[in-house]
Amino acid sequence: MKILVCISSVPDTTTKIAFVSENREFSKQGVQFIINPYDEWYALVRALELKEAKGSGQVTLFHVGLAENEAIIRKGLAIGADDAVRVDADPGDAYFVAQQIAAYAAGKGYDLILVGKETIDYNSSMVGGMVAELMNLPYVSMASKLDVAGAEITAECDIDGGTAVVTCAAPAVISCQKGMAEARIPNMRGIMAARTKPLETVQVLDNSTLTKVENYRLNEGRQAVKMIDAGSMDELVRLLHEEAKVI
Amino acid sequence: MSVIVYTEATKGKIRKNSLEAVTYAAAIAAKVGGEVVAVIDAAVDATLHADLGKAGAQKLLTVNHASLSAGDARAWAAVMEQVAQAHGAKVVVFSHDLGGKDIAPRVAVRLKAGIVAGAVDFPTIEGGKFEVRKTAFSGKATAVYSINSDVKVITLLPNSIPVGSSGAAVSGSAFDAKLDGVSSGVTIKERKTRQSTTVPLPEAELVVSAGRGLKAPENWGIVEDLATALGATTACSRPVADMHWRPHHEHVGQTGVAIRPNLYIAIGISGAIQHLAGVNGSKTIVVINNDKEAPFFKAADYGVVGDAFEILPKLTESVKKFKASQN
Numbered sequence: 001m002k003i004l005v006c007i008s009s010v011p012d013t014t015t016k017i018a019f020v021s022e023n024r025e026f027s028k029q030g031v032q033f034i035i036n037p038y039d040e041w042y043a044l045v046r047a048l049e050l051k052e053a054k055g056s057g058q059v060t061l062f063h064v065g066l067a068e069n070e071a072i073i074r075k076g077l078a079i080g081a082d083d084a085v086r087v088d089a090d091p092g093d094a095y096f097v098a099q100q101i102a103a104y105a106a107g108k109g110y111d112l113i114l115v116g117k118e119t120i121d122y123n124s125s126m127v128g129g130m131v132a133e134l135m136n137l138p139y140v141s142m143a144s145k146l147d148v149a150g151a152e153i154t155a156e157c158d159i160d161g162g163t164a165v166v167t168c169a170a171p172a173v174i175s176c177q178k179g180m181a182e183a184r185i186p187n188m189r190g191i192m193a194a195r196t197k198p199l200e201t202v203q204v205l206d207n208s209t210l211t212k213v214e215n216y217r218l219n220e221g222r223q224a225v226k227m228i229d230a231g232s233m234d235e236l237v238r239l240l241h242e243e244a245k246v247i
Numbered sequence: 248m249s250v251i252v253y254t255e256a257t258k259g260k261i262r263k264n265s266l267e268a269v270t271y272a273a274a275i276a277a278k279v280g281g282e283v284v285a286v287i288d289a290a291v292d293a294t295l296h297a298d299l300g301k302a303g304a305q306k307l308l309t310v311n312h313a314s315l316s317a318g319d320a321r322a323w324a325a326v327m328e329q330v331a332q333a334h335g336a337k338v339v340v341f342s343h344d345l346g347g348k349d350i351a352p353r354v355a356v357r358l359k360a361g362i363v364a365g366a367v368d369f370p371t372i373e374g375g376k377f378e379v380r381k382t383a384f385s386g387k388a389t390a391v392y393s394i395n396s397d398v399k400v401i402t403l404l405p406n407s408i409p410v411g412s413s414g415a416a417v418s419g420s421a422f423d424a425k426l427d428g429v430s431s432g433v434t435i436k437e438r439k440t441r442q443s444t445t446v447p448l449p450e451a452e453l454v455v456s457a458g459r460g461l462k463a464p465e466n467w468g469i470v471e472d473l474a475t476a477l478g479a480t481t482a483c484s485r486p487v488a489d490m491h492w493r494p495h496h497e498h499v500g501q502t503g504v505a506i507r508p509n510l511y512i513a514i515g516i517s518g519a520i521q522h523l524a525g526v527n528g529s530k531t532i533v534v535i536n537n538d539k540e541a542p543f544f545k546a547a548d549y550g551v552v553g554d555a556f557e558i559l560p561k562l563t564e565s566v567k568k569f570k571a572s573q574n
Contacts, residue, residue, distance in 0.1 A: 013501060014520050017387045037502065094362070095355065120501060122383050124364035129352030133324065138432035141349040158345055160257055161447055162440035168433045178502050179495065210361030210396045214378060216388050225544050230553030233565040236533070239549060241569065244531040246510040247453070247477065
């Protein structure tokens with residue numbers, strides 16, 4: 001079984017955010033970058049579990065990003081991926097990334113292409129659906145369980161007001177979320193092994209971006225909190241009605 | 248020329264998310280010109296069509312196919328592509344909900360259209376400029392996007408704009424979609440829907456959420472009482488879901504459900520940044536915590552320091568009194 005796990009580089013949630021060049025660019029200075037949690041905790045770990053259960057297979061990481069992102073790719077290898085591919089480019093937008101994945105994966109015989117349900121920086125949830133459409137493959141959005149038996153894929157995914165058990169034939173694209181696996185911490189042997197695992201760099205495969213961030217602005221925090229005495233719940237209700245106008 | 252919008256109905260009503268998307272499409276059409284064309288499953292009760300007109304739809308296309316009623320996202324994408332072509336769509340609008348997240352990226356690929364997913368307010372359209380804002384970096388920033396393609400796709404984050412109500416009546420006309428051989432290849436084997444009388448979390452306007460401060464799952468009665476009095480949906484923090492005190496679908500935060508209700512009441516939740524990332528889009532936040540140093544107070548509009556077990560019953564009583572006075 002061959003599985004392609006697509007990983008993004010995102011700023012850690014706790015990172016302080018700043019913009020430069022008249023707010024046109026996100027400042028990478030001092031920012032701790034991590035593998036997008038949905039890609040790492042769920043997509044990658046579930047891919048490894050499926051390979052382990054079968055006793056054979058290959059888990060390949062796929063990343064669109066500059067050389068500075070190799071640290072996070074090595075982390076993915078330390079967790080257990082067999083090898084990795086990096087498209088040497090700034091990721092641009094979701095469409096750009098989806099094109100790289102589709103162009104690279106075409107004809108390589110992957111049974112599964114896994115993505116996280118969204119990235120934690122832009123929360124778009126678009127790449128998986130785009131890859132599926134570009135490659136004309138089945139797509140399961142928001143899967144919380146994933147199993148493979150022969151060429152049949154079974155997943156559980158979110159639907160309106162609940163979940164559904166769905167099936168499709170491999171190859172398929174799956175977007176992964178909580179429930180699918182538990183995060184793994186790389187051990188020393190994994191970290192050592194990761195240093196020598198293959199990490200191939202490829203040039204941009206298909207080049208167009210259809211959107212661009214013109215500028216950013218920091219969102220203002222809320223005004224100072226208004227403290228209400230624990231004995232004055234009538235007052236809180238009055239404020240919610242008259243001042244906040246939410247009830 | 249037109250602005251087209253994908254809509255859904257659920258539980259005998261047009262989905263609120265869809266009405267927001269129609270309102271959004273109408274605002275765009277008012278700027279760029281052209282008709283607001285809503286698309287809906289022909290299986291939806293026609294008496295509901297009026298609500299789409301009220302929200303701003305000027306034309307309503309009904310599409311009849313078993314795979315559409317079954318929710319096949321590729322079939323829906325094909326329909327939206329065909330409608331976009333037949334009606335010269337400039338912009339295609341979806342809600343950024345489950346349906347939108349599944350269908351919109353496919354439509355963007357089919358139309359080779361630039362997409363902004365999760366817009367939080369109306370676009371700025373001036374001259375050749377078309378800019379869309381969305382939230383980025385866990386709510387810490389707003390990013391302003393330009394879309395460079397001729398046709399544009401936008402998914403609108405639920406609860407970002409009020410639903411319009413000044414539109415005229417609209418009646419559906421059948422759209423003949425070509426769907427032979429179009430299928431996502433995904434088969435639904437079993438649906439496990441939850442029996443619930445409250446609004447699902449992603450669409451809820453009022454949310455009452457509790458965390459470890461409640462001490463044990465059997466103490467949730469006072470949280471549910473408050474939610475019932477308000478007509479709110481209940482939610483919880485991650486540790487509470489991980490300990491199985493509450494079901495996982497109630498978990499709000501970065502790895503759970505991201506919500507932006509009008510009112511979010513957080514009880515016994517300290518306010519870790521990962522939790523805030525999923526709720527800081529809420530319009531008004533009330534934090535109730537016995538620790539006055541809880542970081543959540545810094546992100547709140549109203550705070551109450553004290554014992555939840557004493558405060559909640561009182562707050563529920565006050566809400567009931569208020570509700571009674573409103574009738």
